[in-house]
Amino acid sequence: MNLVDRVVLVTGGARRIGRAIVERLADSGCRVAVHYQTSRDEAQALVEQLRAAGREADALPADLADPAACGGLVEAVLRRFGRLDVLVNNASAFAPMTLEDFSVAVWDRMLRVNATAPCVLAHAARNALRAAGGRIVNLHDAATLRPWPDHVAYMVSKGALDTLTRVLARALAPEVNVVGIAVGVAAWPEHYDESLRERLVARIPLRRAGSPADIAAAVHYVLRDGDYLTGTIIPVDGGRHVV
Template identity: 45%
Template sequence: MTNTSAVVLITGAGRRIGAALAADLHGRGYRIALHCQNSIAEATALCADFNRARPDSAITLQADLGNPAQRDALIPTVMAHFGRLDVLINNASSFFPTPIGSTSDADWDALFDANARAPFFLSQAAAPHLAKNKGCIVNLLDIFAERPKPAHTVYGMAKAAQGMLTQSLALELAPAVRVNAIAPGAILWPESGKTQAQKQAILDATPLARIGEVDDICKAARFLIEDAAYCTGQILAVDGGRLLR
């Protein structure tokens, strides 16, 4: 895939891994549509940086992925602005505990909207545009799609659904569109809620004995977008070997 005019839509691109993916791909020549929900200030600043470097190479799109009207406006807005779409990266996610006995329907909706429903409907809307350019979809999963995390049942279910989405769409959209996923392990510590003992326990469970770097995810995404022409339906664990334990 050439990246001289290719367009990438990244959901949840205002901060953390999404922002790192956007910066990496923009630096490689891609034009970027940065979706965000609450991180509008960060996404707007990032977009301005991109456009200073290369005029009209980025736009910011704010939408609540749990709102069907806002979600469904994203792909048409990208097409109206850039006229094409080559890559969809479903990165946006909700993550919080749902202990049995205290989980609500609202908790379920929030976790499934971000992690399963929105990736499905965005992929559905993007598919005909991606097909025109032999494009691809990259889903950001989690190693907890395969291994349960205590007190996070609904999150794990939603991520497992996204894993099945990856494999099912790989069949349904072939041969025109490739669909793969990345399952990160510990890349960035949560901004709150992890004690030093909990962090050490994660490191102890990771064969490579360290947390990963955002560049590890960027390299994996670049591989799946640019070099993995004969790969589809794959879930690439970037977790330092943690799934092995």
């Protein structure tokens, strides 16, 4: 896909991996809708930075736990940019929960943000994406292959997203390609201490954590060169999935 002037919506685009995706796609000539929930200042600063570099960008808020707000976000993008070519479902909720601590509230929030929202956004965007011959890129977690028992709800929500990528690939074919990027470690959760980080890196064949830029490069590859990819979930995890 030629990326110049394509309109891209990146959810959770103000910080960390989402921000790297926004910057990479804007550098490639995309017009970018930077979605945020709480990171308004970071989103506005990023938009100013992109505009100063001659790019077109805007920041749009929504709480993706609310399905009505997901539909409203797509409408806002279409009003602001006039079209939508690419939806990047990057925003994610992340919280520990063991079976002992089971909480319906945590379960519902994980499922709503990580599985329901990507599906509602795809539903709301489907006609625009079909008209554009567009793409959806979903950000997965490579750990769903070996799910962590202390993050029950998060793992189930990301497992649902694994299936959603495959379902959407069929539901939106042949006009829209739907591809997943399964992230290993690319931006540490802020509460992970040094010894935990070292233990996790020791299990990665490439012996280093990835970076937001590594994930942004994979998203860029899928969009620019992945015309024959759909329903595929690509691990970008330093080889962790083969250990």
